[in-house]
Amino acid sequence: MATRAYAMPAGHPGAFRRIAGSGTGRVGLVLVGILCVIALLNPVLAPHDPNEQIDIVTNRYSAPTSNHLLGTDKFGRDVLSRVLYGARISLGISLASVALAIGLGTLVGAIAGYFGGRLDAVLMRGVDLLMAFPRLVLLLVLAAVFRPSIWLLVVVLGLTGWMGVSRLVRGQVLTLREQTFVEAGRALGFGHGRILFYHILPNAVGPIIVAATLAMADTILMEAGLSFLGLGVQPPTASWGNMIAGGRDMLLDAWWIATFPGLAVVITVISFNLLGEGLRDVFDPRSRSR
Amino acid sequence: MASYLLRRILLAIPLLLGISTIVFVILHLAPGDPTALYINPDVDVEIQDSIRHNLGLDQPLHLQYVRWLGSFLTGRFGHSLTQHRPVADILASALPNTVVLSLASLVIMFVAGVAVGTVSAIRRGTFTDHTTTLVSLFFYSVPTFWLALMLILLFSELLPILPAAQAVSVDHASLSLWGRIVDRFRHLILPSLALGLGGAAGIARFARGSMLDVLGQDYIRTARAKGLPERSVIWKHALRNALIPVITLLGLYLPFLFSGAVLVETVFSWPGMGRVIVTAILQRDYPVVMANTFLFGVMVILGNLLADVLYCLVDPRIRYAARRA
Numbered sequence: 001m002a003t004r005a006y007a008m009p010a011g012h013p014g015a016f017r018r019i020a021g022s023g024t025g026r027v028g029l030v031l032v033g034i035l036c037v038i039a040l041l042n043p044v045l046a047p048h049d050p051n052e053q054i055d056i057v058t059n060r061y062s063a064p065t066s067n068h069l070l071g072t073d074k075f076g077r078d079v080l081s082r083v084l085y086g087a088r089i090s091l092g093i094s095l096a097s098v099a100l101a102i103g104l105g106t107l108v109g110a111i112a113g114y115f116g117g118r119l120d121a122v123l124m125r126g127v128d129l130l131m132a133f134p135r136l137v138l139l140l141v142l143a144a145v146f147r148p149s150i151w152l153l154v155v156v157l158g159l160t161g162w163m164g165v166s167r168l169v170r171g172q173v174l175t176l177r178e179q180t181f182v183e184a185g186r187a188l189g190f191g192h193g194r195i196l197f198y199h200i201l202p203n204a205v206g207p208i209i210v211a212a213t214l215a216m217a218d219t220i221l222m223e224a225g226l227s228f229l230g231l232g233v234q235p236p237t238a239s240w241g242n243m244i245a246g247g248r249d250m251l252l253d254a255w256w257i258a259t260f261p262g263l264a265v266v267i268t269v270i271s272f273n274l275l276g277e278g279l280r281d282v283f284d285p286r287s288r289s290r
Numbered sequence: 291m292a293s294y295l296l297r298r299i300l301l302a303i304p305l306l307l308g309i310s311t312i313v314f315v316i317l318h319l320a321p322g323d324p325t326a327l328y329i330n331p332d333v334d335v336e337i338q339d340s341i342r343h344n345l346g347l348d349q350p351l352h353l354q355y356v357r358w359l360g361s362f363l364t365g366r367f368g369h370s371l372t373q374h375r376p377v378a379d380i381l382a383s384a385l386p387n388t389v390v391l392s393l394a395s396l397v398i399m400f401v402a403g404v405a406v407g408t409v410s411a412i413r414r415g416t417f418t419d420h421t422t423t424l425v426s427l428f429f430y431s432v433p434t435f436w437l438a439l440m441l442i443l444l445f446s447e448l449l450p451i452l453p454a455a456q457a458v459s460v461d462h463a464s465l466s467l468w469g470r471i472v473d474r475f476r477h478l479i480l481p482s483l484a485l486g487l488g489g490a491a492g493i494a495r496f497a498r499g500s501m502l503d504v505l506g507q508d509y510i511r512t513a514r515a516k517g518l519p520e521r522s523v524i525w526k527h528a529l530r531n532a533l534i535p536v537i538t539l540l541g542l543y544l545p546f547l548f549s550g551a552v553l554v555e556t557v558f559s560w561p562g563m564g565r566v567i568v569t570a571i572l573q574r575d576y577p578v579v580m581a582n583t584f585l586f587g588v589m590v591i592l593g594n595l596l597a598d599v600l601y602c603l604v605d606p607r608i609r610y611a612a613r614r615a
Contacts, residue, residue, distance in 0.1 A: 262436035
């Protein structure tokens, strides 16, 4: 592979405008923006308290009505409020764990790519090993060994999500380290740390941002799956995964309990996928033709 | 090609050793004593100790590790703590079910994915293309377990046409041979759709891109210029070349497929490895968890090996490169 086209500096002027200019990117950006607003303004937007059991006898399993737009669950809790509240939980957990995964992956990939040789071989074989496991199985094992909590969830999602990023960053660093500006830095007597973190990595920011956005989509799906199996977010805290699990036993008679949180997951994951693709169009112009 | 494959197989051996080590390390990080759940605290300390001794838990860690390595070489993984039968038996009955479900899903993924991707590439920019792109974005982003529940809701509860649980009916044994085949097939439809549709959407998106790349090549223009019918241009010249990169996806998709299988098997009470591992984890049945996790890793590595072989068979360039290397 020869020199890559996108050795653009970070904070490239007009990057935001160009994301907003691409069709998929614009839709993704708007949707992600709306989701963030929902997650932040939860108490204002939700019509009820997500854990409030409003008269469980008369009000449980209520079909969608004007008071409960998406119905109520088996404890008489408002499904709409819980779905909105679940956005905060899902996005919060995913954001924190993606940050962890991107940090770890960037560090490992940058070190492997920059120093090369035996260190590179050892690190990348380790990555190969971890990637041989289905991620959910690793997550299940880790989540089961320790006591479930939201922080544990963040850590295990982060620890099982960095391998792809490290491969990506390693590839970027491998090509960037042969560029003349790195040689110039070395000639000026800069240390490895300065060259790696101030000169090489800023040039790899584009693909990393794309990977982070797409990782959000994956992580939201994984968190939902883990909570669905009862090993993620623990009830009564509302998460989309455990709400879907809660609707399983009344799938036909109270279809709204499992259906709406699932739609929320789909919409969220679509939003991040669209935004990620829009970002890729911006940062990697060669893929734009598709 | 034989030497290339031999090298790939030799490379798989340290991978297998590595995954078994990782499994061992993770499960021995676990705080607490795995027997604490099963032994009544009122039992004599001596008896408690002898139970631990029988399970080998009183040995130093490095000896337990050697024993664990030995157990995966011989395929005997010890006894389940909760089911009171050998782990190997439990896995032997679960493995075929997971393999059947995975293969059925792979067929759906590749057949539907390639077909949809090819059609939208040929009809690029039309209504068909936009619709399939939107639909595949939906399936690409859908959680498998929720899709599974929705399929049950639609095709098993609202329209009761397909079974929603288990791999066979209760009266399976009393059916005729043909009846048994039909019964198995009917039970397979919903789980394999739930597991395969997401992957199919991913492959459709990839196949569309790959097909568009090929359709822009000079040799396609040459084929059209010499007056070949469009059907033969697409089928013989374009599709065969566009499929080559799609095959590499087989290896890449396997870990995702098995992650999905864990969820789908749980929803459909499918008696496979995914359901075994979820139950074992909830019951802290560590020998079963260890062996099952290891087996998933083995299946991913074998799948990657298979993908390499296929790639080698389909693309002669790899074979020549391997011969020269």
